Amino acid sequence: MTAQKKLLMSGNQAIARGAYESGVSVATSYPGTPCTEILESLSRYKTVQAMWSTNEKVAYEVALGAAFAGARALVAMKHVGLNVAADPLFSSVYTGINGGLVVVVGDDPSAGSSQNEQDSRHYARAAKLPMLEPSDSQEAKDLVVEAFELSERFDTPVLLRLTTRLCHSKTLVAVGEPQLDRVAATGFVRDFDKYVLLPRQAILRHTAIENRLVALAEHADRWGRNRIEWRNRSRGIITSGVAYEYVREAFPEASVLKLTQTYPLPAETIREFAERVDELLVIEELDPFLEEQVRALGIRVASEGWIPRVGELTPERIQLSVERKSPQPIQNGDPSIAGRVPRICAGCQYLGVFTAITRIGVRVAGDIGCYTLGALEPWNAIDTVVCMGAGIGTAIGMEKALGDRVRGKLLAIIGDSTLLHSGLGPLLDLVYNQGQTTVLVMDNSTTAMTGLQGNPGNGRTAGGEAGPGVNLEKLIEAIGIEWIRVINPYDLAESESVLREALDHPGPSVVISRAPCLLLKQKKPVQQAHLSEEACTGCGECFQVGCVAIEKQNIHDFVAPLINHDLCVGCTLCVQACPEGALAPRKIVPDLVEIDTCLPQPISL
Ligand SMILES: Cc1ncc(C[n+]2csc(CCOP(=O)(O)OP(=O)(O)O)c2C)c(N)n1
Known part of the structure; x- marks a missing residue:
């Protein structure tokens, strides 16, 4: 065999x-x-x-x-x-x-x-x-x-x-x-x-x-996969999914009913198990989905109210919760691992857009994608995030409820993948109900947040074949939006002025911020930002760009930028943001590479 x-x-x-x-x-x-x-x-x-x-x-x-x-x-x-x-x-x-x-x-x-x-x-x-x-x-x-x-x-x-x-x-x-x-x-x-x-x-x-x-x-x-594992009968545990593994680790002596079909439930198997154990626990992740159904069979569940309903379980968390007969909070992560906040990549187009939005000062109904991070420091530029495709609809609702109070001060942000996922219906609604909201489409030619998958916008299929991709301007125009502009998000002044124009437009408007995601083609930068310490006044405008390549250092008696050249891609957004001309791009001169002509030959074994 x-x-x-x-x-x-x-x-x-x-x-x-x-x-x-x-x-x-x-x-x-x-x-x-x-x-x-x-x-x-x-x-x-x-x-x-x-x-x-x-x-x-x-x-x-x-x-x-x-x-x-x-x-x-x-x-x-x-x-x-x-x-x-x-x-x-x-x-x-x-x-x-x-x-x-x-x-x-x-x-x-x-x-x-x-x-x-x-x-x-x-x-x-x-x-x-x-x-x-x-x-x-x-x-x-x-x-x-x-x-x-x-x-x-x-x-x-x-x-x-x-x-x-x-x-x-x-x-x-x-x-x-x-x-x-x-x-x-x-x-x-x-x-x-x-x-x-x-x-x-x-x-x-x-x-x-x-x-x-x-x-x-x-x-x-x-069905044999709903199986009873008899061990010590003083405690019997009904469980399913990954919680089964935790239960086995936390209570190796306990009898277990492992449910694999969790709807509809095997009522007879559950009854048989419950009758033969002294104390019955139901241990499951999130809601008491099994527990409520077991109780509905008229069976007493001793662990009612003990198991956490928020957050992932672990063997330790289950053990403690059962020991203390009350749901225990999630343990803090491993202290030896540094905590990290999600950040937008160095040189991403979104840095420019959020810097421009922050300068204008508007209410922003956000959506879900990498651009959701604009809700965090230093921009704090997004006011609502609900679910994919919700940004435009919530902006319409705010506009209808607040009228003149938000006229010219309301923006909905949505990515290209999200627009095509569930944003076109709300955009149609904006036209149909004669809204005036400005929609900012973050077009990076990919579904970046989940790992650069293809979508109808870039035309790339799951098998990797290239397709034509949809023309967003024509699509948006066909929906009935007449005011559409495309901006280069790496031009701060242009981004700010076009956004201001769009917000002032009496009618629905769309601004498409277009630049491919940097991760699509990882090229070596040809230039990088450099600081002139003499010119820097410590005004901090460069930090407002929010680039991870801009770190902090103390020079003179203030905090100045320290450009991390391992990360800087040379987008020049910080250069444009600096009012003093203290940051400037400098071409990268490739290092001289010594070629060793006496490399050992590979040995065949
Ligand atoms: C209903 C739903 N499906 C899938 C997801 C996972 N998801 C979050 S954002 C996103 C798309 C992001 O693409 P895009 O809008 O183009 O923004 P990007 O990340 O490229 O900036 C996906 C697939 C989700 N949150 N909700």
């Missing part, structure tokens, strides 16, 4: 591998931590058509269409993306699928890279579809394969929930052979009562869903 090949994989890579082995032919996503790498990994498998979509709703619908056509399809998104995709999610539970459909959602306990800390498990209950939760990479891969079988057997999409820790941690995974015979779509079969959700059909389908949930709960009771 040959040993099965094992690879070290993150949860995200394991999900991609599971999809490949299941014969998935269409996979879609919109980037978002913690799940971005699922589609990136899938794009490397030749049998999978992996696509970035404009947003999560579109991603969901494309995957659903592929499933309707009889293909196996997977869609992945971060937790807040599921809010965007919620509409087709709920209705697709009614239509059912044809080929299997697996919906992977990544929750972010502790909100390390997110605007909220939602627990997406509630979606399974609200939309009435099964949900599975793996505990490590091996199980993540295996569960994708089993989720497709479940999906096709019960004619339903299946939710697979991950959390950041699982998505990014690596454990060994035994890989299997792909089901290549499953890759070709079996074809769409017209079925009016199933796929056309008119009100009469919807009511009929609702009955089918309720029956399906009963069948799924019965299946959960027979």
Whole structure:
């Protein structure tokens, strides 16, 4: 017998591998931590058509269409993306699928890279579809394969929930052979009562869903992955997902019911477990989703109110919370690791834009992307951040509520990827409702915050092919905006004056700040800023640019800039900001390189 090949994989890579082995032919996503790498990994498998979509709703619908056509399809998104995709999610539970459909959602306990800390498990209950939760990479891969079988057997999409820790941690995974015979779509079969959700059909389908949930709960009771591990019976713990690993570490002696299908629950298995242990605890990350359902079965849960509901769990945190019978706060990070605040890269175009905005002094309804960091020091230039695409809409609302009090003093900021994700509807609303807000589009030709993914703006596909990309000016013009200007954000004076003009314009206006993200093409700088200590007066204007390459030093009796030449890219924004001419660009003269002509030859072994 040959040993099965094992690879070290993150949860995200394991999900991609599971999809490949299941014969998935269409996979879609919109980037978002913690799940971005699922589609990136899938794009490397030749049998999978992996696509970035404009947003999560579109991603969901494309995957659903592929499933309707009889293909196996997977869609992945971060937790807040599921809010965007919620509409087709709920209705697709009614239509059912044809080929299997697996919906992977990544929750972010502790909100390390997110605007909220939602627990997406509630979606399974609200939309009435099964949900599975793996505990490590091996199980993540295996569960994708089993989720497709479940999906096709019960004619339903299946939710697979991950959390950041699982998505990014690596454990060994035994890989299997792909089901290549499953890759070709079996074809769409017209079925009016199933796929056309008119009100009469919807009511009929609702009955089918309720029956399906009963069948799924019965299946959960027979499914070996909802397993009881008997140990000492004085304490029994019900748990799921990554919390299972923490429970095993914190209470190695306790009996455990590891739930893998966390909706609908295996009621009989839970009852059997609860009856045979002296004290029953339910330990889960975020909301008491399992606990409430266990209590609804009439079972007493001793740990009610003990488990933290905010922030990521750890074995130590669980142990302390159970010991003290009260939720313990998140432990502060490792004191040996220096705390860091997120910063905009040295020389990024956003530095120029925020410097200009700060000089003008306006209210700014912000959005989500690297530019969100404009809300921090030294600019403090953003007043609201809610969710992707919310900036323009909230600005319209503020304008309508405050009228003349904000006329000419209100700006909505949005990135190119976010504009195409969910900003076009609000922009249309601005025109339709005759608003006067100025919209500043931060066009860096990429989705920078999540790792430079392609989007319809730059035209680059998930497979790396170049496409034409949309013309933002023409698109915005077609929406009905007449006043559109493009600025070079590295020209401080121009940025400031065009923004002032836009704000004064009596009608909706759009300013596009355009310069490619510096990380797209990392070139060596040809010049860098240098300080003349004699000319510097310590006015501090250069610090207002907020560049990480500008550090501080004491000269004479004041604080002056110290340019970190390991970071400076020579953008000249600080040079322009300096009123005294104390900062100036200087060309970089390449060092003389001595070439050693007597290099040893490589030795063949
Ligand atoms: C609904 C939703 N999906 C995905 C994300 C993750 N995310 C945050 S910002 C962003 C896009 C950023 O791109 P862009 O607006 O172009 O700004 P940039 O980072 O390039 O400055 C993404 C995908 C999110 N926060 N919410």
